[in-house]
Amino acid sequence: MDLAVGQVNEPAEEEPRLLQRRAPVRSTAENExxxxRNxxxxxxxxxxxxxFDREGHREVMIHGMGASITKAIYVAQDVLMHxxxxxxxxxxxxxxxxVDDVMGEYExxxxxxRVSSLTLHLRLTESEAGVAGVASRTRTPSLINLISKPD
Structure with missing residues (x-):
């Protein structure tokens, strides 16, 4: 690296910083x-x-933010198929x-x-017998099978 006379090799302007993400304010409902991501x-x-089965809830809300949105969709799809x-x-x-806390060396x-969010609201519907969960278990076909079947 050649420096001309009078030039000073200045360090990079960005100092190392630690990013600490605060947990967003959440509801404390049992069915949410x-x-x-982990x-x-x-x-x-x-x-x-x-x-749904043991605790008797009739509805469950699945929340995903940012990178966890796809995982929320996958788990909702699995539950819907079940x-x-x-x-x-x-x-x-x-x-x-x-809010993120950014901690530098001195300050x-x-x-x-802003982060994207998705809420998937799953509700039990009334079965033919009038009681949720009593009807025989019917499975819906996979979304991939529905897409790949010719009409």
């Missing part, structure tokens, strides 16, 4: 499931099944304001940003 689909699926015609789905999308700041 928040999806994180959770497995099997654990989420079991939790949602437990809410329960078949006994569940209905309603979706809501939007954006959420989140710390707060940055606010």
């Amino acid at each position: 499931v928040y999806v994180a 959770q497995s689909l099997a654990v989420l699926f079991k939790r949602i099944r437990r809410l 329960y078949g015609e006994r569940l209905s789905l309603e979706t809501h999308h939007g954006t959420v304001d989140v 710390s700041t707060v940055e606010q940003r």
